[in-house]
Amino acid sequence: MPINNKLEEKLDLLTKLHSEMNQYRPLSKKQVEQLDANVRIEHVWSSNAIEGSTLNRYETASILNTGMTVHGASLRDTMAAVDLNEAYDYMMDLASRKQPLTTVIIRDLNRLVMLKNTDDRSQAGAYRVIDVWPNGQEDQPYTAPTEIPFKIQELIDWSEKAINQLHPVQYAADLHQKFVSIHPFVDGNGRTARLLMNFALSEAGYPVVSIMPDKKSRNEYMEALATSRATGNLVPFEELVADYAISTLKKRINILRQNEKNIEEAKEATNLRDY
Known part of the structure; x- marks a missing residue:
């Protein structure tokens, strides 16, 4: 499906921002580790919150950083944070090694997402055998259980071509x-989809994006997905993901720009010789 002018402008801007980001000197190892940890916590918190977790960002960080439960937090929400954290690390490791998308990767991401947070661990990574549909849309069921293996293989086949044909952000949105x-x-499924999206973004050198879970942002996200599914027009969802990627890139560039400014100021503000 051809892209419209508005989406094309956003994709062009993303390419320019990505190029600009790569022109700055990298952060120190310690700062990179801290930034990566912050991004991971935001993803785990926001992705689980979209699915109904009651943990806030601070509580999520406390669980992931200390390994301790938070007073008053449900065990289910706590385990969901631990699971998604492990799945996120797995996703980033795959992206760093430029792994092609496979059915095993898809299954393993879901397996990690659900491993401790399911009543039956054997269901983690296993395709469903019952019909399901979006809330309130019983007349619009998702793929029939018997068709799932074929549709997943179609997704893999599509991925092998699309990853080289589409803009990285458009490809990531379409994969989701x-x-x-x-x-x-x-x-x-939602958490696995957002991991797959960020797997694609990270492989292409783009920062991880997190869909915000506040009511307005969540509704926009769900509506864009529903519109794309109902009409076959992926542009609404592509534009939404592009907007998130643009915002994330601008924030990353601001960090890198400030880092360079701070380094240059530090060089000038010294009475030490040969420093």
Whole structure:
């Protein structure tokens, strides 16, 4: 499907911002580690919150950083944070090694997402055998259980071509949308989809994006997905993901720009010789 002018402008801007980001000197190892930890916590918190977790960002950080439960937090929400954290690390490791998308990767991401947070661990990574549909849309079921293996293979085949044909952010958005439209697993489909999206973004050198879970942002996200699925027009969801990627890139560039400014100021503000 051809892209419209508005989306094309956003993709062009993303390419320019990505190029600008790569022109700055890298952060120190310690700052990179801290930034990566912050991004990971935000992703785990926001992705679980979209699915109904009551943990806030601070509580999520406390669980992931200390390994201790938070007073008053449900065990289910706590385990969901631990699971998604492990799945996120797995996703980033795959992206760093430029792994092609496979059915095993998809299954393993879902398996990690659901491993401790399911009543039946055997269902983690296993395709569902019952019909499911979006809330209130019983007349629009997701892919029939018997068709799931074929649709997942179609997704893999599409991925092999699309990754080289589409803009990286457009490809990441489409991968998310196509996977969610299949909805292959009993649970954890949304979290798995957002991991797949960020797997694609990270492989292409783009920062991880996190869909915000506040009511307005969540509704916009769900509506864009629903529109894309109902009409076959992926542009609404592509534009939404592009907006998130643009915002994230601008924030990253501001950090890198400030880092360079701070380094140059530090060089001038000294009475030491040969420093």
